[in-house]
Amino acid sequence: MVTIKDIARRAGVSPSVVSRALNNKYGVKESTKELIEAIAKEMNYYPNAAARRLVTRKSGMIGVMMADISEPFYAQIIKGMEYVANQTGYTLLFSNSYDNLEKTDVLQKMIVAENVDGLVIVGSNVQDKNFTWLLRKKKIPFVLIERNLDDENVNCIWIDNKKGAYLATKFLFEKGHREIAHITGNLQNQVTMERLAGYKTAISEFGLSDPDRRVFHGNYVCQDGYQAMQDILNIHPDCTGVFVANDSMAYGALQAIHEAGLVVPRDFAVIGFDDLEFSAFTNPPLTTVRQPRYDMGKKSMEILTRILQGEENNGINLCLPFELIIRNSA
Amino acid sequence: MVTIKDIARRAGVSPSVVSRALNNKYGVKESTKELIEAIAKEMNYYPNAAARRLVTRKSGMIGVMMADISEPFYAQIIKGMEYVANQTGYTLLFSNSYDNLEKTDVLQKMIVAENVDGLVIVGSNVQDKNFTWLLRKKKIPFVLIERNLDDENVNCIWIDNKKGAYLATKFLFEKGHREIAHITGNLQNQVTMERLAGYKTAISEFGLSDPDRRVFHGNYVCQDGYQAMQDILNIHPDCTGVFVANDSMAYGALQAIHEAGLVVPRDFAVIGFDDLEFSAFTNPPLTTVRQPRYDMGKKSMEILTRILQGEENNGINLCLPFELIIRNSA
């Protein structure tokens, strides 16, 4: 292992000079600095992260918590975060909460053991007080994605899910549908409840029948959408449209409709939420509400970076715009 | 920050006893051990990872390199790796190579700066000598997924892509198709070439026309499959079936076929490769060659863990079984 001592020896200086030179600190003669840099490069030197962390008490790592990194929903968010992290030199440390943030101690490990400099938490369903106290106490900046907390001191990035759901439902109404069902996601999630509320508001506003009658539940995966759609078809044969709380479940719904021998959108209209990459390639291509996922990830890291660079952490509440993507499923 | 010194003080012992107790080493009285553990828990102690790494020269981290973590293809592989890592206590450190492993120094950083204990490299297209020398020199165990190197000392996990491609093409032939096209992936990848070889072997064997005539190229994303399929439809109106090198591109191909007013599989048959989660939900559901992705990830970590626990690193060459999943697109 090449250390600053080795470089110091070769350069004929002391280790501290090497450290200063390599960290671009003042007080190193330009010529010696150049020499040191040349030697470091030649010897293929990389500073030992553990040693540096130990003494600086900074890890250069940002923790990222989400339910399950393998959900396609997170892909673009991660890309957005990485884009910024690559520029600023931070390393991303991922951890799955499996919607179980409170019971696991992954958060503790990230904070206390790994000493992350900041944290991004995507779409958790935990109560804020249960996890923010430690972060606050240790003054670790964090930003929540897909949450909108009342607390003004917490950095939140979100979209207006209620409005998005409302507009999706309205879109079906305007297409002439009068019996519109809804497939929800996990009821523990804030976004689920907001989308449900948006759906109900629309149903009520348009004077359609009891808003609770046609609500079915899933947990955001294809199979659940398939199942729920079969139920809808069985229980409410008069239904002609469905607003599904995310695209994955919408895929399942599409399949159930096809299998029932119906044609989308002629016999049944489907509208999703998220606009995953694949949604442009379903048959028919899915009409859906697009979340700016890449931007969500990008902004989260930008906020964090700025705070880490000394800017005050005043709690930014960022509501990003969504977009109704009209394709052919509704 | 709670350190072993704090615990030592509270327990009335020296820090070294605390260290030994918490690491389950021999030579600590049962009663003091229990006391120490109780205090550690009460004080919410977590060992400082940086300090531990510095002295043990082990990071407890496994590096994972892949082209792009946001590709749905990797999701199950990651899940498989995490399953094992969670049990063994290793932390996974992800890094995207963007198919550019040689130019970037992410590998160096992982190895030299972060000091990863082991490495999993998924589907890289680099030449082995360019990156294995450092790993060998530093005696860092690594396993390659989606590669099958001649080198007997390298741990490889792969499937018989050539055979899979051959059987996929054969399946189309047996369904009566005689003009069968192929959409390849990135030609830099080993798997791409193997699948192409399998396709060509089949075409030749069945005495069909010049195997090169109906080969079109993409780069493993939906849009490329869409584009290539449009070309096929234009250039080879006599074609009635296509073997696509991965499912993502197959989704795009399906769409192009639909848009051309053709019905799958009646007018045109499509067979993919991978069996992504979504593939059961396309319209019609996609016939494809399933890779045991979860297993690939799981096995890779198991191999690594065993080596890290002292087992000899003799180069395991693991060829996992694939499976033809027959749905309705062919």
Place this chain on the structure above:
DNA sequence: TTGTAGGCGTTATCAC
């Protein structure tokens, strides 16, 4: 069974 001392590689604080 427990304690002492030294060191892992780096940065920071002083002197020089």
Place this chain on the structure above:
DNA sequence: GTGATAACGCCTACAA
């Protein structure tokens, strides 16, 4: 500008 020296928190001989 440069160079000793002392941390950072932990582990591990070796001594007691």
